[in-house]
Amino acid sequence: MIIRIEPESEIPIYIQLTNQIIIGIAKGDLQPGDSLPSVRSFAADLGVNMHTVNKSYHELEKRGIIEIIPKSGAVIRKTLHIDRDTYNRLFEMFQPLIAEALVLGMTKEELVDLVEGIMKKMST
Amino acid sequence: MIIRIEPESEIPIYIQLTNQIIIGIAKGDLQPGDSLPSVRSFAADLGVNMHTVNKSYHELEKRGIIEIIPKSGAVIRKTLHIDRDTYNRLFEMFQPLIAEALVLGMTKEELVDLVEGIMKKMST
DNA sequence: TAATGTGTTCTATTTAATGTAGAACAATTT
DNA sequence: AAATTGTTCTACATTAAATAGAACACATTA
Secondary structure, eight states: OOOOOOTTSSSOHHHHHHHHHHHHHHHTSSOTTOEEOOHHHHHHHHTSOHHHHHHHHHHHHHTTSEEEETTTEEEEOOOOSOOHHHHHHHHHHHHHHHHHHHHTTOOHHHHHHHHHHHHHTOOO | OOOOOOTTSSSOHHHHHHHHHHHHHHHTSSOTTOEEOOHHHHHHHHTSOHHHHHHHHHHHHHTTSEEEETTTEEEEOOOOSOOHHHHHHHHHHHHHHHHHHHHTTOOHHHHHHHHHHHHHTOOO
16 A cells, blocks of 8 residues: 655645545555554654654544554454444535535536545445 | 634634635625625634634635735635636545545445535535 | 725744654563 | 564654734725
């Protein structure tokens, strides 16, 4: 799985990493039950600090995407059906993006096409 | 138009304001050609600092949503069809959200329903 | 004309976020 | 036994975020 970190980006490194891990899971590069690299080895590979990777892992855990097993490792969780709190959180995240797309001139059809186009690149 | 600022949120105030203005435009509460309040009066209404509102306005201008006319005011732009850079920017914003929704167990149908449901609440 | 309101710009301060760094710990794994 | 694991702690530097006050040039209004 390929991770690209752009240190000069305005997006914090730990968020870049978090997003790319999520995309990797969605694409099937990482599957439920798989382990993520240790924070130390991953940090060495990416050329960032151990604590930055650790922050990503805890962000993923907070969102219910991985399970961190102390003294062992980080494992991709098997996801059941979405719960109400998570649905509401996703709603709040999608709303401003959809509003912006419409305000900037996308039609509803174009927006649905964009979303479906992105989904087609994901396997799960 | 109703703006709710939550000072205790982890989301910066200027982003909360930016998002809610965008949603207000998408819903039709604000229309192209309308003026936004002055940074001073808006800041007074919201109970935040003038510079915070100013930052929101410049964020909206950078995204092509409003036009700031020096010594005059901020006006909602009439949007033409979306350009390539804007499309790519929206793509990069949507991708991690869609991936997360799928990873957390939403089906593609549920995700399209969520997006269409949010769109239905917008008029434009 | 005089007064007010406008966005802009500047300095300044405080707090929080971000990223890096090093060390030590207890538990697991090899 | 040795190496690796996530955790925790302190520490430091830089940037972001938010507030505050002042002054400026220009526009609008009374």
